[in-house]
Amino acid sequence: MLANSIMLSSFNRAAVQVPIDADAYEDKLNSLINGSNFVKTVQADVKVDMENSFGR
Amino acid sequence: MKKLRVGLVGLGNIGKTHLLYLKDMDRVELAGVSDIDEQRTTFFAKESGAEAYLDYRDMFENAALDAVIVAVPHYDHPKVAIEAFRRGIHVLCEKPIAVHVNDAVTMVDAYEEARKIQPNLQFGLMFQERTLAHYRKIKDILDGGELGKLVRVTWINTTMFRSQAYYNSGGWRATWAGEGGGILVNQCPHTLDMYQWLFGMPQTISAHAHIGKYHVIEVEDEVTAYFEHNGGMIGHLIVSTAESPGTNRFEIVGENGKLVYENDKLLFYRNRQSMLTFLRETNLSFSQVENSCTEVAIMNTEPTGHQVVAEKFFNRILEGEGELTAYGHEGRSFGYARQQHHAVLV
Numbered sequence: 001m002l003a004n005s006i007m008l009s010s011f012n013r014a015a016v017q018v019p020i021d022a023d024a025y026e027d028k029l030n031s032l033i034n035g036s037n038f039v040k041t042v043q044a045d046v047k048v049d050m051e052n053s054f055g056r
Numbered sequence: 057m058k059k060l061r062v063g064l065v066g067l068g069n070i071g072k073t074h075l076l077y078l079k080d081m082d083r084v085e086l087a088g089v090s091d092i093d094e095q096r097t098t099f100f101a102k103e104s105g106a107e108a109y110l111d112y113r114d115m116f117e118n119a120a121l122d123a124v125i126v127a128v129p130h131y132d133h134p135k136v137a138i139e140a141f142r143r144g145i146h147v148l149c150e151k152p153i154a155v156h157v158n159d160a161v162t163m164v165d166a167y168e169e170a171r172k173i174q175p176n177l178q179f180g181l182m183f184q185e186r187t188l189a190h191y192r193k194i195k196d197i198l199d200g201g202e203l204g205k206l207v208r209v210t211w212i213n214t215t216m217f218r219s220q221a222y223y224n225s226g227g228w229r230a231t232w233a234g235e236g237g238g239i240l241v242n243q244c245p246h247t248l249d250m251y252q253w254l255f256g257m258p259q260t261i262s263a264h265a266h267i268g269k270y271h272v273i274e275v276e277d278e279v280t281a282y283f284e285h286n287g288g289m290i291g292h293l294i295v296s297t298a299e300s301p302g303t304n305r306f307e308i309v310g311e312n313g314k315l316v317y318e319n320d321k322l323l324f325y326r327n328r329q330s331m332l333t334f335l336r337e338t339n340l341s342f343s344q345v346e347n348s349c350t351e352v353a354i355m356n357t358e359p360t361g362h363q364v365v366a367e368k369f370f371n372r373i374l375e376g377e378g379e380l381t382a383y384g385h386e387g388r389s390f391g392y393a394r395q396q397h398h399a400v401l402v
Contacts, residue, residue, distance in 0.1 A: 001257065002248040003240040004157055006281045006293075010265035018257055022157035029156055032232040038274035040231060043224035050069050 059085040060370055063119055065112040065136050066127035067091035067100050068226070070150055074125050075104055077363040084370055088119035112136055121145050123373060125366070129228050130155050130241055134163040141170040146178040148369045151245040153181060153384060155236030164385045176376060179384030180369040185246040186253060186381050187360040190322055193352060194308070194315060197324070198254055203310025204330055206289040209255060213295050215302035216243035223273050230273040238275030240265070244295050249382070251293060258283035258291060270298035313347060322352040
């Protein structure tokens with residue numbers, strides 16, 4: 001809920017009241033998915049140093 | 057001794073982290089592993105001595121599992137968990153519970169439905185940062201009420217630096233379709249969970265999320281959020297995957313003093329009297345409240361991390377007692393309308 005609310009506020013460029021309208025966020029997400037023309041680069045030689053992943 | 061038959065769905069980076077501790081647990085038998093990648097599934101099945109399944113439903117049907125750890129990409133959490141609940145299999149799910157609120161609600165509803173038949177069915181979430189000693193200490197101090205009325209919380213957490221190579225390491229990573237967001241759904245669920253665990257949900261949120269500001273991605277990599285809570289407390293949350301060195305600084309200000317956590321140190325400033333009382337009653341213009349500062353000792357003797365969350369989950373299934381680190385349905389306790397109850401964790 002926090003994550004969705006933060007993104008909705010940012011997309012709307014306005015303050016949002018919690019709880020947000022869950023359907024409105026799902027719609028927004030779907031429009032981002034459907035409207036995406038981002039071309040993803042996938043790199044094969046990436047080293048995974050997972051022990052560095054868990055911050056404090 | 058009865059061993060729990062456990063399955064693992066998802067053998068990516070985080071799935072491998074689970075394999076590491078599972079093999080050291082003597083009351084757990086890893087019965088099956090499942091991933092859509094055949095090579096990976098075969099490899100880890102051989103390495104761990106578990107059965108390999110390309111389809112998790114196949115594993116749920118045939119591996120006689122007691123419990124499953126769900127470590128697939130976020131969007132698939134609900135469908136995997138729901139299939140498990142339907143078969144009465146306990147679920148420990150990676151964070152975040154789901155990408156969006158509606159999915160989280162569906163998931164918790166499926167859990168509640170399954171619990172009507174099997175009341176002891178467990179649904180845990182992998183919020184392992186709740187086990188960290190300094191956060192537990194902060195929670196303890198807040199619950200004790202020593203700070204009085206809370207005024208402001210500011211949390212800067214920019215320790216999750218990620219390179220472009222990281223984002224390029226998987227096709228689903230950092231896309232709307234694959235992951236449903238950036239830092240907030242991948243790197244930050246712990247920070248968001250910790251915030252609401254300590255302070256509850258805000259009433260009003262105003263936020264700025266920058267999309268692909270430093271990385272070539274279509275989702276957010278830098279976020280500043282401003283929160284207003286019932287009772288007047290305000291909060292700031294600043295997170296980024298593009299700061300190195302990163303900062304983790306947590307300030308919690310109340311009328312009776314403040315807590316500051318940074319660089320593994322927790323400082324507790326105590327006011328000699330309530331700032332709010334002083335503010336109203338003093339006849340001095342510029343004076344401040346006297347305070348003293350102590351460093352709070354943090355005992356690091358208790359184990360922390362993924363393994364602890366999993367152990368508590370397995371114990372509760374095996375012994376029927378003990379608390380989980382985080383419950384899938386715990387959003388209920390935050391006093392929101394039904395739909396949002398379950399969704400605090402998203």
